[in-house]
Amino acid sequence: MSEKLKPCPFCGGTKICTEKGINLNYCDNCSAESNVERWNTRPIEDDLRKRIAELEAEIDQLAAHYATERQDDKSPNDTQTQTIVYGKEREE
Ligand SMILES: [Zn+2]
Numbered sequence: 528m529s530e531k532l533k534p535c536p537f538c539g540g541t542k543i544c545t546e547k548g549i550n551l552n553y554c555d556n557c558s559a560e561s562n563v564e565r566w567n568t569r570p571i572e573d574d575l576r577k578r579i580a581e582l583e584a585e586i587d588q589l590a591a592h593y594a595t596e597r598q599d600d601k602s603p604n605d606t607q608t609q610t611i612v613y614g615k616e617r618e619e
Pocket of ligand 1: 538558
C-alpha cells in the first residue's frame with residue numbers, strides 16, 4: 528500500500544517526507560504535517576473538484592444550447608421577401 532503522496536495542500540510542495548516511526552508525513556518546504564493515513568485525504572479539495580466538474584458540465588450544456596439557438600435564428604430570415612408600406616393607398 529504505497530499510494531503516491533499528493534502534493535502539500537498548503538504550498539503545493541511535492542517533497543513529502545515520511546517518518547514511519549511516528550506515523551507522520553511532512554512537507555519539506557513548509558513543514559505542514561499530518562499522520563500518514565490522512566495525508567492524501569482532501570475533503571474540501573474533493574468537494575471543489577466535484578463542484579467544478581458540475582459547473583463545467585453546465586457550461587457545456589449552455590454553450591451547446593446557445594449554439595443551436597444561434598443556428599435557429601439564421602434559418603427563417605429569408606421568408607420575408609417583400610416590404611409592405613401601409614398608408615400609401617390613401618395618398619393616391
Ligand atoms: Zn508545504
